Amino acid sequence: MKITRKEVEHIAHLSRLEFNEEEIGAFTEQLNSILTYFDKLQEIDTTAVEPTSHAIVVTNVFREDEVVVPSPREANLANAPDQEGYCFRVPKIIE
Amino acid sequence: MEYEAVIGLEVHAQLLTKSKIFCGCPTEFGADPNVNTCPVCLGMPGVLPVLNGKVVEFAVKTGLALHCEIAGHSVFARKNYFYPDLPKGYQISQYELPLATGGYLDVEVDGQERRIGITRIHLEEDAGKLMHEIEGTVTGYSYVDFNRTGVPLLEIVSEPDIRSGEEARIYLQTLRTILRYLDVCDGNMEEGSLRCDANVSVRPRGENRYGTRTEVKNMNSFRFVREALDYEINRQINVLESGESVAQETRLWDTGQGMTISMRGKEEAHDYRYFPDPDLVPLKLETAWIEIVKRSLPELPQEKKERFVRDYSIPRYDSDVLTSSKALADYFEACVGEFPQPKIVSNWIMGEVLRMLKRDSGEIEECPITPHQLAELFQLLEKGTISGKIAKQVFEEMYTTGSSAGEIVRSQGLEQVSDETELEKVIARIVAENPETVAKYRSGKTKVLGFLVGQVMKETKGKANPEIVNRILQGKLTS
Numbered sequence: 001m002k003i004t005r006k007e008v009e010h011i012a013h014l015s016r017l018e019f020n021e022e023e024i025g026a027f028t029e030q031l032n033s034i035l036t037y038f039d040k041l042q043e044i045d046t047t048a049v050e051p052t053s054h055a056i057v058v059t060n061v062f063r064e065d066e067v068v069v070p071s072p073r074e075a076n077l078a079n080a081p082d083q084e085g086y087c088f089r090v091p092k093i094i095e
Numbered sequence: 096m097e098y099e100a101v102i103g104l105e106v107h108a109q110l111l112t113k114s115k116i117f118c119g120c121p122t123e124f125g126a127d128p129n130v131n132t133c134p135v136c137l138g139m140p141g142v143l144p145v146l147n148g149k150v151v152e153f154a155v156k157t158g159l160a161l162h163c164e165i166a167g168h169s170v171f172a173r174k175n176y177f178y179p180d181l182p183k184g185y186q187i188s189q190y191e192l193p194l195a196t197g198g199y200l201d202v203e204v205d206g207q208e209r210r211i212g213i214t215r216i217h218l219e220e221d222a223g224k225l226m227h228e229i230e231g232t233v234t235g236y237s238y239v240d241f242n243r244t245g246v247p248l249l250e251i252v253s254e255p256d257i258r259s260g261e262e263a264r265i266y267l268q269t270l271r272t273i274l275r276y277l278d279v280c281d282g283n284m285e286e287g288s289l290r291c292d293a294n295v296s297v298r299p300r301g302e303n304r305y306g307t308r309t310e311v312k313n314m315n316s317f318r319f320v321r322e323a324l325d326y327e328i329n330r331q332i333n334v335l336e337s338g339e340s341v342a343q344e345t346r347l348w349d350t351g352q353g354m355t356i357s358m359r360g361k362e363e364a365h366d367y368r369y370f371p372d373p374d375l376v377p378l379k380l381e382t383a384w385i386e387i388v389k390r391s392l393p394e395l396p397q398e399k400k401e402r403f404v405r406d407y408s409i410p411r412y413d414s415d416v417l418t419s420s421k422a423l424a425d426y427f428e429a430c431v432g433e434f435p436q437p438k439i440v441s442n443w444i445m446g447e448v449l450r451m452l453k454r455d456s457g458e459i460e461e462c463p464i465t466p467h468q469l470a471e472l473f474q475l476l477e478k479g480t481i482s483g484k485i486a487k488q489v490f491e492e493m494y495t496t497g498s499s500a501g502e503i504v505r506s507q508g509l510e511q512v513s514d515e516t517e518l519e520k521v522i523a524r525i526v527a528e529n530p531e532t533v534a535k536y537r538s539g540k541t542k543v544l545g546f547l548v549g550q551v552m553k554e555t556k557g558k559a560n561p562e563i564v565n566r567i568l569q570g571k572l573t574s
Contacts, residue, residue, distance in 0.1 A: 014366060015184065016177045053170050053371035059379040062148030065112045068119025071133045079139065085229050086128045087238035090179040093225055 002035035003028060097300040098335070100328040101308075102257035102293055103214075106270060108249045108280040109221065109288035110153045116220050116247035117144030117187065117375075124286050128240040136220075136245035138183030144374055146171075150247040151194075151378065153279040154218050155388050157249060158195030160273050160395055161213045165385050169194045171218075171375040175368045179239050180223040188250075190369040193217035194378070200253075201397065202269045204262050211266050212254030221246040249280070255294065255305070260324035264317050267291055272396045276421045284315050293324055296341070297331045306331070307341040311355055313348045323348035327355050399424055407437035416445050423459045429466035434473040443469065447487065451494050463497045464490075472500035480504065482511045484557045513560040515567065518551070521559070522567050525550045536572050544568065 008028045012019055019027065070076075073086060082089040115122055118135035135142045158165050172190040198213035223241040227233065251270065257263050271289055274280040282289045296308035311327050314320045326348075331341050346355040394402070396418050403414040403424070417427045423444070430440045448469070452462060472493065476486045481504055492503045504510060512518060525547060526533055535543050544565075551564050 010366075014175070014177060014368075054373060054376060058376045061145060061376050062151070063119070063145045065114050065147050065149035066119060067114045067121045068133075070120045070131050073127075073129050073132070076129060076132050076134075076137055079137070082236075084236070084238065086130075087226065087229065087240055088129070088179075089236045089238055091237070092235055093179060093227070093237040 001032060003031050096336075098297045098328075098332050099300045099302075100258055100324075101255045101296045101298060101305055102259075102263055102324060103255040104253045104257065104263060104266060105292045105294070106251045106253075106267065107221075107290040107292075108157075108251065108274055108282075110150050110247040110249055110279055111281060112147055112149045112153070112247055114147060115245035116147050116150050116218070117245055120245065122246045124288075126242050128238075129242060131242040132244070136182075137241055144187065146375060146378075147247065150218055150249075151380075152388060153247075153277075154194045154216060154249055155380065155385060156277050156392060157251070157274065157279055158198065158216050159385070159389050159392060160277055161195075161198040161200055161216070161251070163195035163198030163213055163216060165195050165380060166192060166378075167380055167382070168192060169378040169380070171372045172369045173372045174219075176365075178222070179237065180225050180244075182223070182241060182244060186220060186222060187372055187375065188219035188369075189217035192377075200266065200270060200273075202262070202265045204259075204265055209256075209262065211256045214252045214254050216249060216251050219248050219250055220244070221248050255296075260321040260326075260328065263293060263324050264321040267320055268317055269396070272419060276393055276396055278393075284317070287315070290315065291320055293320070293327075295324060295327050295331070297328055297335065306335075307343050309341065309343065309355075310345045311348060312345060319348055319350060322353065323355055326353065330355065393421070403427075407431065407441075409437050409441050413438075413441045413445060416449075417441060420459065426459050426462070426466050430470050430473075433467060433470035434477075436473070436477075439473060440469075443473070443490075447490050451491070463495075464493050468493060468499050475500055475504060479513060479560065480510055482557065482559070482561060484552070485509050485511065488557070509558060511560050512555055512558045513563055515563060518555075518559055518563055518567060521551055521554050522564065522571060525554065526568075526571055533572060544572070547572075 005024060005028050008024055008031065012024070012027075077083050077086065077088070080088045109122075110116075112122060114120060115131075115136055118133050120131045120133050120136055123131065135144055155165055169189065170192045171187055173185040174188045174190070175185040177184055193215045195216040196214065198216070200211050200213060202209050202211060221243050223239050223244040226238040226240065229236075229238055253266065257266055267289075271280075271282040274289070275282050280288060284290070291314055293311045293314070294308045295311055296306040298304065298306040309327065309331070311323055314323045327346065334341050342357075345358045347358060348354075349356050400411075400414045400418045403409060403418060404411055407414075409417075416423075418424045426448075427440060427444055430444070431437050434440060448459075448462060448464070451457075452459065455461075472486060472489060475481050475489075476483065481489060481500075485504075489500050489503050489509060492498065492507075493500060496503075529547065529550065532543050532546060536547075547568055548561065548564055551559055551568070552561070
């Protein structure tokens with residue numbers, strides 16, 4: 001086993017995701033098979049290879065420091081699950 | 096037992112760009128909630144962040160000014176955590192490959208130079224603002240304003256080289272001055288464009304290992320930094336002295352109570368699962384470009400301070416005050432350029448100019464008197480057209496009305512009276528009206544001269560040339 005049920009629960013909690021028993025089981029199994037597949041890649045000797053952070057060799061993509069008119073607030077808030085007073089409304093965060 | 100404090104500071108400086116770090120939304124402070132947002136900074140699916148080139152230049156400038164090594168290769172990473180002020184579920188930051196590492200900042204504490212190491216400097220985006228009430232009402236909800244989300248921040252992490260609250264304050268103040276000289280951050284702690292967290296521990300003096308540390312947050316002024324850290328150092332010493340051990344935790348400085356308070360149970364073990372952000376390509380900085388940035392650096396506070404002492408022969412204290420901001424130093428130099436008596440200029444700026452600005456909570460940039468106008472005032476004083484006393488009166492008038500010294504002196508008839516015949520008349524009258532005082536003077540109580548001079552000045556509405564008055568008066572009294 002590459003990953004335990006407990007770890008899957010922990011990761012789900014970090015992302016505030018809730019799963020039922022059945023789903024946890026299914027994800028544990030799937031994640032394990034993905035991680036096992038990676039074992040195959042581990043067989044390659046990469047000691048002389050720099051860790052790859054990106055698949056394509058592109059560097060330094062910049063934009064100018066220029067203001068672009070933001071999208072309309074109504075449009076932005078239209079995507080909010082809940083809103084009030086032009087704010088995104090979320091469950092109470094205890095101070 | 097004698098203890099030693101070990102403090103490291105994490106400073107977040109908001110970079111002075113017009114637009115956000117990964118999108119074109121404005122960075123202005125104080126806009127209505129969620130006005131400055133777009134799909135990119137709101138983390139909508141499918142959007143692509145593109146790095147603002149200016150922030151790289153600002154970060155490199157800061158790194159060079161703090162004697163860091165600038166990384167030729169640097170990568171953005173996702174710091175994953177779930178909190179409502181973070182719409183994407185991760186903050187774009189830098190982790191393994193920050194932009195700059197291994198620098199230092201020299202600070203002066205009690206006249207002694209101390210070198211504080213800089214561990215690293217990296218770029219990241221700011222999070223949104225959470226509010227717990229709406230229109231003054233507490234409800235069952237919290238509210239999020241994402242205007243600040245994606246505003247560029249520079250995180251500057253120091254080595255644990257700081258030993259007291261005062262030293263931390265001076266470090267922060269020195270750092271702020273440099274950031275302002277570089278024009279990369281306005282350093283406004285009240286508006287949150289400069290923020291500071293601290294890692295604090297104590298250990299018996301002579302011990303090499305570190306004690307258990309706490310993280311202190313919510314210190315949003317220089318004074319609070321000093322007070323919070325001194326409080327926390329004492330608290331930890333008391334804990335150890337009573338035979339208990341310091342708990343590793345985050346504590347908030349409570350200004351009202353003047354103490355740090357534990358955020359008990361509100362914390363989880365950090366598990367940020369950093370990984371390189373695939374949306375942002377790596378940064379590759381050429382040595383030649385870094386060299387160009389280096390050559391563009393302005394004269395920094397420390398160099399300027401030394402040059403002022405050397406070139407203008409002013410005391411170190413004056414130089415400290417005058418170089419505390421670049422604008423103030425420029426103001427001084429512009430004045431001296433037109434009136435080359437540095438100590439007189441320095442005295443006036445440190446005295447009158449700063450006093451008026453302080454009264455109005457203004458900065459030198461807002462001073463209604465230009466350096467040229469101030470120099471003109473000095474010239475009138477130098478030529479004897481006005482007396483020192485009148486000069487201060489004229490100065491206040493200039494400050495309030497924005498008129499030039501010459502105009503004010505002319506229109507209000509404030510020219511100094513140096514005409515001896517005219518002064519003789521006034522003095523004769525004063526001597527005649529004050530026989531007792533005159534007698535006292537003649538019996539050896541020469542101190543009363545001041546009173547008589549004062550009477551003459553009063554009579555002439557402060558316009559009499561005091562040197563001439565003194566000479567004539569003394570002549571009359573001793574004859």
